[in-house]
Amino acid sequence: MSPDFAVILANGRISVEARPLEGETPMEFAARLVASQATAGEILALPGQPSTGRSVVVPYAALANEVKLAAIRALFPADVRATAGWLHIAVAEESLAATADWFTGRTDHAAALARENGLTSDVVSRGTTVRIPTEILLRPFRDAEALDEPEPPQLTWGEDATGRYAVYRLRKKEALYSAVVVRFTGRVHAPDVIELAGAIAVRSGIEDVRAIPVGYPVKIPLEVLSEEYLPPDDPRARARALERAETSQFAQPATAKGLAGVRIVLDAGHGGRDTGTIHGGLWEATYVYDVTVRLRKLLLDRTQADVVLTTKDGSTGWKIVEKDRLPPRKSQVLLTDPPYDLADPVVGVNLRWYLANSLLKRPGPEKKRIPPERTVFVSLHADSLHPSLRGAMVYVPGERFLRERYGKRGEVFASYREWREQPVVSFSRRDRVASEGASTALAGKIVSSMRKSGLAVHPFSPVRTHVIRAGREWVPAILRYNRIPNRVLVEIANLANEEDRDLLVTRRFRQDVAEAVAAGLQEYFGADVAPAAKAVTPTKPPERKKATKKTPAKKPTSTSR
Numbered sequence: 001m002s003p004d005f006a007v008i009l010a011n012g013r014i015s016v017e018a019r020p021l022e023g024e025t026p027m028e029f030a031a032r033l034v035a036s037q038a039t040a041g042e043i044l045a046l047p048g049q050p051s052t053g054r055s056v057v058v059p060y061a062a063l064a065n066e067v068k069l070a071a072i073r074a075l076f077p078a079d080v081r082a083t084a085g086w087l088h089i090a091v092a093e094e095s096l097a098a099t100a101d102w103f104t105g106r107t108d109h110a111a112a113l114a115r116e117n118g119l120t121s122d123v124v125s126r127g128t129t130v131r132i133p134t135e136i137l138l139r140p141f142r143d144a145e146a147l148d149e150p151e152p153p154q155l156t157w158g159e160d161a162t163g164r165y166a167v168y169r170l171r172k173k174e175a176l177y178s179a180v181v182v183r184f185t186g187r188v189h190a191p192d193v194i195e196l197a198g199a200i201a202v203r204s205g206i207e208d209v210r211a212i213p214v215g216y217p218v219k220i221p222l223e224v225l226s227e228e229y230l231p232p233d234d235p236r237a238r239a240r241a242l243e244r245a246e247t248s249q250f251a252q253p254a255t256a257k258g259l260a261g262v263r264i265v266l267d268a269g270h271g272g273r274d275t276g277t278i279h280g281g282l283w284e285a286t287y288v289y290d291v292t293v294r295l296r297k298l299l300l301d302r303t304q305a306d307v308v309l310t311t312k313d314g315s316t317g318w319k320i321v322e323k324d325r326l327p328p329r330k331s332q333v334l335l336t337d338p339p340y341d342l343a344d345p346v347v348g349v350n351l352r353w354y355l356a357n358s359l360l361k362r363p364g365p366e367k368k369r370i371p372p373e374r375t376v377f378v379s380l381h382a383d384s385l386h387p388s389l390r391g392a393m394v395y396v397p398g399e400r401f402l403r404e405r406y407g408k409r410g411e412v413f414a415s416y417r418e419w420r421e422q423p424v425v426s427f428s429r430r431d432r433v434a435s436e437g438a439s440t441a442l443a444g445k446i447v448s449s450m451r452k453s454g455l456a457v458h459p460f461s462p463v464r465t466h467v468i469r470a471g472r473e474w475v476p477a478i479l480r481y482n483r484i485p486n487r488v489l490v491e492i493a494n495l496a497n498e499e500d501r502d503l504l505v506t507r508r509f510r511q512d513v514a515e516a517v518a519a520g521l522q523e524y525f526g527a528d529v530a531p532a533a534k535a536v537t538p539t540k541p542p543e544r545k546k547a548t549k550k551t552p553a554k555k556p557t558s559t560s561r
């Protein structure tokens with residue numbers, strides 16, 4: 001599939017042919033590829049060590065579990081991680097013992113698979129779907145993000161004079177905007193959603209978008225379809241499958257109980273004169289700063305992490321202001337050397353990633369070195385999307401959208417220590433692949449933690465590798481030029497949605513968001529966070545008219561740690 005990573009399925013056996021990524025040492029490569037130190041030693045001892053020019057072939061059984069997942073993803077792009085387990089679709093005849101071995105690590109699970117799937121033969125024929133129950137899946141397969149939709153939507157394909165398209169038949173209560181445009185094309189910004197809905201309506205011969213009959217075939221042009229919905233043989237779908245396969249090998253960080261030895265950089269979006277988005281009189285900057293200082297306190301109280309903030313409010317500092325509705329404030333500064341008053345949002349965002357890259361190299365408490373893999377960057381924002389959408393979504397740095405080298409020039413930056421330390425930043429291919437994989441895993445933990453707490457999360461693709469807007473695709477600058485390997489941008493709510501706004505002006509909601517992000521960070525580093533207490537925030541905000549009425553706060557049944 002690529003010169004760096006090829007998966008071979010021959011005579012019912014899988015093997016991987018791989019070589020180090022540009023920027024990866026043979027030692028790092030061997031440690032990543034195989035499960036045991038002994039095998040890693042064997043690989044390193046091969047005549048003519050593996051290098052960016054020389055690859056090795058390793059049988060499936062010897063692979064590290066993350067690489068097994070990568071291989072399976074590359075070979076079977078149509079497989080689905082569903083709520084009920086892994087849905088595997090055989091592309092060739094395979095023995096049930098092999099299926100069991102690939103997904104559970106044990107051939108003797110074949111009997112369980114036969115039972116679960118009502119199979120009478122120990123040979124699985126081409127096209128058969130085998131469900132592997134969650135309980136017996138290998139760890140990385142179990143941890144892979146389950147599709148939100150219990151059943152993937154059924155699409156069919158067609159072609160007319162204008163080109164290829166997918167056909168989706170609307171179900172009861174589904175609307176063109178949410179069920180088609182938002183779900184299948186990834187568009188979330190109001191002008192994009194409206195424009196594309198119009199174009200799809202015209203293509204499909206729909207005259208009134210508010211009165212589309214159930215079952216009506218809606219045509220979605222292939223070029224606007226998100227990769228995950230493309231037919232598996234489409235070149236874009238193949239490229240995405242390969243990217244996921246490669247990046248998922250980097251999904252598991254080393255365990256750090258109680259976040260000991262971990263540095264967490266918290267970045268409250270905007271601030272100072274940069275208000276961020278404004279809706280209904282609420283400033284994005286004010287509310288995400290509040291969540292950030294709440295998160296800071298939780299991490300300091302409950303973990304041993306070294307917590308660093310990128311901004312500070314000149315009047316309230318990092319103190320939590322115990323008010324529901326917060327007064328707008330322009331007193332935050334960016335903690336560069338010297339501090340920056342955030343007068344210009346573009347300069348601000350660039351100085352932020354210079355600051356992040358500088359923090360990556362600073363020693364921790366007691367002058368201890370903090371390895372990059374144990375450094376995390378969390379930027380908190382609230383977005384302004386189509387008003388029908390609500391809830392959180394998380395952006396991660398999509399490998400395809402990262403540049404190899406980047407730097408700002410100009411006097412504005414030269415007066416800052418962080419710029420002088422490293423004016424130009426560069427990324428090897430390994431850096432780019434690894435950061436997408438690690439950040440996606442972290443984002444998955446944050447999203448599932450939010451779901452467990454009953455907080456609203458976008459129903460479709462809540463973890464995204466890039467922004468799609470006005471016909472362009474990109475990774476937010478704060479993630480794009482940032483060298484911290486584990487980095488996410490969390491959009492905690494949609495400020496353009498009335499319900500999300502009503503929640504945002506409650507302390508309870510902001511505290512619940514902070515709790516969920518803290519739990520997600522701990523789970524990412526391997527903590528068994530006790531089943532998260534159901535957040536007190538109802539998924540639906542109280543009715544608007546009663547919003548001022550005091551409701552007795554319900555105690556959570558247990559405290560999440």
Ligand SMILES: [Zn+2]
Pocket residue numbers: 269270276277284381382
């Ligand atoms: Zn923002």
